[in-house]
Amino acid sequence: MAKQNTVFKDAFNRCLKLLEQTASLPSEPELGAALGISRTTVRTILTRLEEVGLLAWEKRRKIVLRKPVAADYFPTEETDSLSEIIERSFMRRILAGGAEPGMQINELELAREIGIGTTSVREFLIRFSRFGLIEKRPNSHWVLKGFTRDFALELTEVREMFELRSAAAFVHLPEEHSAWQELDAIEAVHHAILADIESRYLDFSELDERFHLLVHRASKNRFVVDFYDVIAIVFHYHYQWNKTNARERNARALEEHLAYISALRSRDPARIEHACRQHLKSARETLLQSIN
Amino acid sequence: MAKQNTVFKDAFNRCLKLLEQTASLPSEPELGAALGISRTTVRTILTRLEEVGLLAWEKRRKIVLRKPVAADYFPTEETDSLSEIIERSFMRRILAGGAEPGMQINELELAREIGIGTTSVREFLIRFSRFGLIEKRPNSHWVLKGFTRDFALELTEVREMFELRSAAAFVHLPEEHSAWQELDAIEAVHHAILADIESRYLDFSELDERFHLLVHRASKNRFVVDFYDVIAIVFHYHYQWNKTNARERNARALEEHLAYISALRSRDPARIEHACRQHLKSARETLLQSIN
DNA sequence: GATCTGTCTATTGTCGATAAAAGACAAAAG
DNA sequence: CTTTTGTCTTTTATCGACAATAGACAGATC
Structure with missing residues (x-):
């Protein structure tokens, strides 16, 4: 076909x-x-x-x-696009399976395993390479760098730089900018989930992405916004993979988000920086815990 | 074939x-x-x-x-790899030719024009997309976002964040780290070019890349180092394209580099930050001038 | 005269095939 | 017993082909 x-x-x-x-x-x-x-x-x-x-x-x-x-x-x-199928299949392999850093990645083997052509696998790997988890040896194989502690530290370092700056920029969005409404809507969902935390704590993952993307967008910088893709994919699969203490972790993160949102509304740079740092710190710890 | x-x-x-x-x-x-x-x-x-x-x-x-x-x-x-050929051909089109932002990019047309298959063009565009100059509409064409003033500002904003941090980290490299030797070597080339600036000022471009990459590497962060690719390609083609006042500009940049290098050697954070900011500021101005 | 439908063309996404290049392994040479 | 060579297999890079999807245009409909 x-x-x-x-x-x-x-x-x-x-x-x-x-x-x-x-x-x-x-x-x-x-x-x-x-x-x-x-x-x-x-x-x-x-x-x-x-x-x-x-x-x-x-x-x-x-x-x-x-x-x-x-x-x-x-x-x-049958409704998932090929790239979604490849991505899931690949992430399962490297997160769940015994995928050691340094391992070689074979395009042909991957393609056969998923039952698709090599072109699609190649294109996926090229797109995926910007996440920093794999690396190409020209005219030869890809190397898996792995979801390691170093990876998580490097990722969060950049995230913290970008998000602090974006949060600071949020203050300067004009009153009538749609981001403020979106912020209200997001806050409402936070309250709704917290009110029914026992049964809805798994909804946090999606909300988390929505909130942080909103913040990053305030930077008005394509590189900052694009980088959020890296964070999003890592946290997305991380949430799926590691569900220990999910209820408590998510409840705590929701509370931190609310403090963060309220700081943004106050437009007080010092309060914003404090709330942002607080939340990023616990997000980093959560991520690191799942790796060790 | x-x-x-x-x-x-x-x-x-x-x-x-x-x-x-x-x-x-x-x-x-x-x-x-x-x-x-x-x-x-x-x-x-x-x-x-x-x-x-x-x-x-x-x-x-x-x-x-x-x-x-x-x-x-x-x-x-005949010795250039296909991707190098595509890159040059594409950059010429979007920098030299009348390529307006918002323009559509047609894979088939590009492939025919260069005389190669569509697969290679597709792979190139996917790889190239991380530079933030083009964007894909799924199931449809690519859109040229263009080498605009906004692009340059967003690029330099991130560059400044990353380079300031990398320069600060440089201090903590151990005495015996090879970066210090490389720094000496780079400094020597600076002096050599300055001594014969009239005939060698065009050698600056390559040296500039070598120096800044060395600084970025000190961050030990793959995302910071990878981002330098974006800066490098932009400045590389920018130098080729815009040669007005090149001699003066390069001479000034060489002097700034020397101050920057000497600050790094002093290991004094305040001096480093000052020299780094100074140089980044004039690099940004140079880039912006070529766009207006 | 603005919008909708019928029809036709152009472009993208995916595949399998093939030459170039990498790489594996055993026999030969030092 | 380490390194080199001869031979063979595997993998990557690139192409052309084709169905799915997008998009263009003229005539029909409101």
Whole structure:
């Protein structure tokens, strides 16, 4: 096969969600905008909806015939893009499996193991290399540098530089900047999770990313914002991997975030720096604990 | 063709250089180590040397038959790796040509223009994207963000953070660390260029990279060191592109470097910070001038 | 006259194939 | 017994091909 049709399948599933709530669908361009895809793919979806008897489609008339059922959806395994599949598969290997630093990475072997072509693996490795976990020997193999203590220390060192600066810059965002509203929204979610911490503590991971990305964006510096990708991926997989004391750790981090948010609102540089340092320090400790 | 044989051609040329100075060649593994290539390629080179009558080769006996002449060398255009060719070609387009920010980048068009396959172009663009000058729209084209004033400001902001920290860390390198020797060597080259500034001022570019990379390495942080690639490529092409007042600018930068080096040797943090800031400030101004 | 649809073209993402280059191993030479 | 060479296998770098997706344009519809 030449190209996966995961864009189609994923958009189709999201379209079914829309279908559950309306009696008819909007125009093709509008639907395309809503789903974030081109009109070509919209039409492929509409054709399929008609085939399975979900929709009566004739030009502008797009009438829903029945509510979609579970069997109408494509299975979730089929909606992930290839790069997501490779990333997960690769991260599992290097985090969970006995992957020693210094180990060689074999493109062909990886490709065969995942069941895909070598080109996709190569492109993934090139993109992934900016995370500093692997390194290429030209005309030869990749070397795994590993998720080591040094890696974590180097990562957090840069993170702390960038986040302190971003937090300081946050103060200078104009009153009407959307970041302040987003900050309110994020704070509300913090309270909601804390109120029901026992059952919702796992929602923290996503919220954490959302909050810190907001802060980093205040730097208005593409290198700072891009670097947050490195942090995000490390913490993302770290949370999935290490769940010891997750409830306590997350509760504590939520409280620290709230202090941090309140400091940002105060616009007092000293308070901001203090709250930021406090939180970054415990984030670093958490990360280091999982490595030793 | 499947793979360029630029490794062979480049190593062959370097081998001819060796040949000019000796009467016989060492063992295959030794030669491979000297040229930085595998034994397979060494043997390809030896075969070729024999074919063109430069060498009598029988097992361990490798006797030089005549001195190589200019015609024995492969032309330099053929020894550049594909990625170097793409990089130059691409940089010329976006720096010299009328490349407006926001412009779309077409993989197929680029590939055809350079006369290579799309895979190589794609891989180049992915690698290049970490420099923050282009951005990908998934399933669609790349967008040129351009070598703008904002880009230069964001780049120098991070550079200043990283370099100040690295310079401060330099002090803590142990007395016997090789960086101190390298610093001496670099200083000597500074004096040599300054003594003959009229004819050698263009040598500054390479020296500049060597010096700042040495400083960044003192951070012992892979993200800081890797970021220096971004700075290096920008300044590299910037020097090639903008040569107005190059002599004066470079002379001034050389003096600043010498003050900076002497501050590093003094191990006095305040002096170091001052010299570093001073130099970074004028480096930034130089860069900004070339953009407006 | 603005927006939508039908149709067609262009570009991207992925694959398998192939030459160049790396690398493994045993026999030969010192 | 260490190093070198001869031979063979494996892996990487690059290409062209093709389905999925994006995008362009003219005629149809409101």
